[in-house]
Amino acid sequence: MKLLENRTALITGASRGIGNGIAIEFAKQGANVAFTFNASVEAAKALERELETYGVKAKGYQSNAADFDAAQELVKEVLNDFGSLEILINNAGITKDNLLMRISEEDFDKVIEVNLKSVFNLTKAVIRPMMKQRQGSIINMSSVVGVKGNAGQSNYAASKAGILGFTKSVALELGSRNIRCNAIAPGFIETEMTAKLDPNTVDEWRKAIPLKRGGSPEDVANACVFLASDMSAYITGQTINVDGGMLT
Numbered sequence: 001m002k003l004l005e006n007r008t009a010l011i012t013g014a015s016r017g018i019g020n021g022i023a024i025e026f027a028k029q030g031a032n033v034a035f036t037f038n039a040s041v042e043a044a045k046a047l048e049r050e051l052e053t054y055g056v057k058a059k060g061y062q063s064n065a066a067d068f069d070a071a072q073e074l075v076k077e078v079l080n081d082f083g084s085l086e087i088l089i090n091n092a093g094i095t096k097d098n099l100l101m102r103i104s105e106e107d108f109d110k111v112i113e114v115n116l117k118s119v120f121n122l123t124k125a126v127i128r129p130m131m132k133q134r135q136g137s138i139i140n141m142s143s144v145v146g147v148k149g150n151a152g153q154s155n156y157a158a159s160k161a162g163i164l165g166f167t168k169s170v171a172l173e174l175g176s177r178n179i180r181c182n183a184i185a186p187g188f189i190e191t192e193m194t195a196k197l198d199p200n201t202v203d204e205w206r207k208a209i210p211l212k213r214g215g216s217p218e219d220v221a222n223a224c225v226f227l228a229s230d231m232s233a234y235i236t237g238q239t240i241n242v243d244g245g246m247l248t
């Protein structure tokens with residue numbers, strides 16, 4: 001039996017990387033998938049076609065997760081197109097790394113807006129329909145950097161730590177409505193973004209991870225399947241590290 005049959009998931013930032021992996025695993029588990037992207041129109045079309053091969057409904061929406069009004073409009077459209085919405089995955093995120101000495105106000109604000117405010121925007125937009133349905137699972141993509149901090153990533157770490165506080169608060173507010181809210185803290189996940197890094201540095205990172213490899217988008221997607229499905233029906237307000245033991 002598929003774990004996510006008869007459910008619709010909205011995944012932000014699925015044109016590439018981790019979000020892409022989540023969309024594919026969700027379709028394999030029978031979920032209908034609405035997903036967003038920022039600029040990658042062609043990649044989004046290709047993903048729509050790929051998801052449909054699993055026999056589910058799929059649609060990509062170009063929508064800036066950092067824009068409050070756009071998020072409200074997006075959820076309205078998804079509900080019109082799909083009829084219901086049981087799962088939200090707040091995955092869209094960016095980095096603008098720099099040492100605090102050099103970081104600009106603009107780069108601090110931008111990362112907070114895209115990574116943290118977006119989580120507020122989308123969560124606020126879905127809770128009314130989820131409350132009516134008396135069912136919902138919200139999964140927020142944090143990072144081990146949000147748990148531990150990281151030199152050169154104060155803006156990113158602040159956004160990802162903020163997500164953890166937000167996640168726990170939503171879990172406490174909406175548990176009585178059968179809406180669960182959890183976070184995932186990925187470690188080093190090998191995506192297009194990390195493929196551009198110096199191979200020697202990446203090799204050093206791999207060696208330092210207890211499981212001796214970087215994670216894949218599928219590793220993160222599998223944790224999302226668990227948190228979205230009834231397999232985790234009694235789990236809310238938690239953070240699952242998907243990091244090969246990095247923070248242990």
Ligand SMILES: NC(=O)c1ccc[n+]([C@@H]2O[C@H](COP(=O)([O-])OP(=O)(O)OC[C@H]3O[C@@H](n4cnc5c(N)ncnc54)[C@H](OP(=O)(O)O)[C@@H]3O)[C@@H](O)[C@H]2O)c1
Pocket residue numbers: 012013014015016017018019036037038039040041063064065066091092093094114141142143144185186187188189190191192193194
């Ligand atoms: N990779 C890692 O090692 C790692 C580790 C820990 C946490 N994470 C977190 O996991 C999430 C995904 O990371 P990733 O490595 O898969 O990133 P990625 O490959 O850079 O993909 C980012 C995705 O987000 C979309 N996006 C960016 N800005 C957006 C906006 N304003 N509105 C809507 N969508 C937007 C992008 O769309 P376009 O293609 O249109 O630009 C793309 O689909 C992020 O939240 C990241 O912080 C990643």
